[in-house]
Amino acid sequence: MARSSRKQEILQAALGCFTEYGVEATTIEMIRDRSGASIGSLYHHFGNRERIIAALYLEGIGEYAARLEAGLIETLDAEACVRLFVSSYIDWVVANPDWARFVLHNRGRVEAGEMGDRLREVNQAHGERVGAILRRHRESGAFRRMPSDCFIAVVIGPCHDMARNWLAGRSRTALADVRDLLADIAWASVRA
Amino acid sequence: MARSSRKQEILQAALGCFTEYGVEATTIEMIRDRSGASIGSLYHHFGNRERIIAALYLEGIGEYAARLEAGLIETLDAEACVRLFVSSYIDWVVANPDWARFVLHNRGRVEAGEMGDRLREVNQAHGERVGAILRRHRESGAFRRMPSDCFIAVVIGPCHDMARNWLAGRSRTALADVRDLLADIAWASVRA
DNA sequence: ATAATTCTAGAAAATTATTCTAGTCAAAAC
């Protein structure tokens, strides 16, 4: 067995349980069962239940953030930049629905817990890198003037809501089908 | 002691604990302590921990939904209607921050749990009443054509994100100060 | 080969949630 594969097996088992039964309702025993690991192994790798949740969360947003930043670096045009925000988010959700659902519903839990500081660090670092890229466009006058908090919320907020509904099976519209519409609206909302 | 005041005391105590320590970390014992109730009383009123969470959630969205619907009934103009969505949401969050934070972060938990069906019923009924009001405007051509799922997400999504950030103390901008800006953007995003 | 380290195992202990029995209290029925 490859090194630390057990750790990944546990995380995958946990995500499976969380998706199927909800985070609250899954017990350590269920994760142990599905992963084939022992209690000892589980606690060796993660220390406690909460850190399993936090690890899954951090890995999820990490992958998405990396993708977004990689794309942004190559994108010089303000409009393309805004559209990339929308489309890379939608693409990630469509490609990783279980992970996306978990991440969308558990930020508060992780932030309130012992890994909260760690998460805030990671988010802040990511936010600053993205912010630096956006600042160029803002200063060049490509965007309507508004607080930067608002800018992010306006661009990605509709995607979050739409994804949440789609992931919960509440949406009659396929998420992938509204990618371009949401990108249009996002750009129209923030252009100068 | 007025009838069923104990029940409300327990709910308030629970919300206090959830705000202070997070939902995961608060135990029945902590709620018992803060409310002054006994274990027996707690279980008499709610049956289990999850139903305390669900009751708090349902009461929270209920109050907000009632306010919104009351406003919508008196609003005949399409633009005013969209602005009302934004402003009544922001006003509610500013007036009830703890409750708003709890509701924003625990929808998934309640939906996944035993009260999930009940919540979906309530949400669907609310959605249909609101949808009926919006349909008039849509059919009169006041709105840009888009799936109704998208419409809601575009109007209220930025508010959700902004509120989430503000409630978590991540926002430098006061939420009340961007109410009109968000309403402007919402209307610009959905007008024909 | 052997020492060091990481990892796995599962029983034992601790913590937390829930059930259960025994009541109190206030109002309705008689």
Next chain:
DNA sequence: GTTTTGACTAGAATAATTTTCTAGAATTAT
């Protein structure tokens, strides 16, 4: 005015779940 009924409270007992702990297997480094 007492009895009865049902809602409510109490806390001990029980059950479920998480966490700790000790021992040993597997892997890596020396």
